Amino acid sequence: MVQSPVMDPARTTPASRPEELDEEHLLQGLRAGEDEAFEALIRVFGGRMLAAARRILGNEEDAQDALQEAFLSAFRKIDTFEGQAKLGTWLHRIAINAALMKLRSRRRRREQDIGELLPNFTGDGHFVEAPARWSESAEGPALRHEVQDVVRAGIDRLPENYRIAILLRDIEELSNEEVAEHLGVTVNAAKIRVHRARMALREALDPVMRTPKP
Amino acid sequence: MKCEDLRALAYGYTENLLPAEERARIEAHTADCSDCADFVATARTLTCQQFTHFLDDYFEGHLGDAQRATFQKHIELCPPCGDYLSSYERTIHLGKHAVCRGEPLPPNIPEGLIQAILEARKRQA
Numbered sequence: 001m002v003q004s005p006v007m008d009p010a011r012t013t014p015a016s017r018p019e020e021l022d023e024e025h026l027l028q029g030l031r032a033g034e035d036e037a038f039e040a041l042i043r044v045f046g047g048r049m050l051a052a053a054r055r056i057l058g059n060e061e062d063a064q065d066a067l068q069e070a071f072l073s074a075f076r077k078i079d080t081f082e083g084q085a086k087l088g089t090w091l092h093r094i095a096i097n098a099a100l101m102k103l104r105s106r107r108r109r110r111e112q113d114i115g116e117l118l119p120n121f122t123g124d125g126h127f128v129e130a131p132a133r134w135s136e137s138a139e140g141p142a143l144r145h146e147v148q149d150v151v152r153a154g155i156d157r158l159p160e161n162y163r164i165a166i167l168l169r170d171i172e173e174l175s176n177e178e179v180a181e182h183l184g185v186t187v188n189a190a191k192i193r194v195h196r197a198r199m200a201l202r203e204a205l206d207p208v209m210r211t212p213k214p
Numbered sequence: 215m216k217c218e219d220l221r222a223l224a225y226g227y228t229e230n231l232l233p234a235e236e237r238a239r240i241e242a243h244t245a246d247c248s249d250c251a252d253f254v255a256t257a258r259t260l261t262c263q264q265f266t267h268f269l270d271d272y273f274e275g276h277l278g279d280a281q282r283a284t285f286q287k288h289i290e291l292c293p294p295c296g297d298y299l300s301s302y303e304r305t306i307h308l309g310k311h312a313v314c315r316g317e318p319l320p321p322n323i324p325e326g327l328i329q330a331i332l333e334a335r336k337r338q339a
Contacts, residue, residue, distance in 0.1 A: 039328065039332060042328050050327075055313060064324075067331070072334055072335060121261075124261065125261025125262055125264060127262050127298075131294045131297045131298040132297060151313065170306055170310055195269065198309075199269075202302055202305040209304075
């Protein structure tokens with residue numbers, strides 16, 4: 001019998017954060033099929049995974065479905081986990097994959113062309129409207145919520161392929177190679193999507209960032 | 215004209231925004247100063263639109279030395295592109311900050327969902 005993975009030997013309460021967990025003990029428990037180990041895995045890593053699924057799906061019910069699928073997939077594959085990545089990182093990737101599978105099964109919404117959200121250039125390559133310097137005070141307390149709302153609305157407004165690309169790269173902090181793998185495109189295509197999504201988000205932010213209110 | 219004066223006026227020069235007299239002073243300076251002539255010539259090899267294509271590679275350190283030098287000269291020459299670069303960088307930061315800040319910390323998972331997953335595992339086993 002392995003030592004309980006839920007309990008850190010030095011503690012008397014169950015681990016609730018990854019840094020409190022003895023990952024090796026947890027893995028032993030999972031591979032031995034212990035119920036307590038599976039519950040610990042969900043309690044410790046489920047919150048972060050659910051947050052990622054929420055960001056991708058934008059819908060609580062779908063996010064919870066994706067999380068369940070992610071854990072069932074992880075339980076099936078636990079013997080293949082080789083420990084090259086941290087357990088939390090491995091689970092995060094699985095959650096993103098489950099959320100993307102769920103997203104693909106949904107009906108696509110009507111989308112705006114990304115080109116309409118990007119800056120315009122003249123025939124000789126100059127900005128039609130020259131970019132202005134952003135105010136340093138735009139991220140201060142008075143405008144913080146307004147800026148956050150604009151960012152979230154700006155990301156939601158992106159065409160799905162671009163929204164997912166920027167979420168995976170800049171929010172979930174995956175590498176370009178991982179983004180490409182999740183999206184089923186080349187690394188170069190993934191980079192272009194991320195870059196255009198950032199430029200479109202920048203355009204959405206520009207009015208509030210260049211003209212701060214007093 | 216000093217070299218730093220030329221660099222301050224270079225954007226107006228390349229955009230044809232300067233009066234003829236000022237343009238003539240710049241051209242007289244570049245005729246005698248190879249560094250400034252090179253500065254203007256190199257910076258003009260990249261348009262603002264091309265500049266935006268290289269932004270992500272610039273941030274990720276994927277530009278070669280020559281490309282990076284051209285990119286940096288364009289920033290020096292073109293203040294709007296310098297502002298664009300800065301706002302692009304802040305967009306990345308704001309995206310992360312705004313999306314994650316709106317979420318409950320620490321992220322919680324409903325008890326009912328935990329039990330549902332454990333039940334599903336037992337059915338799957």
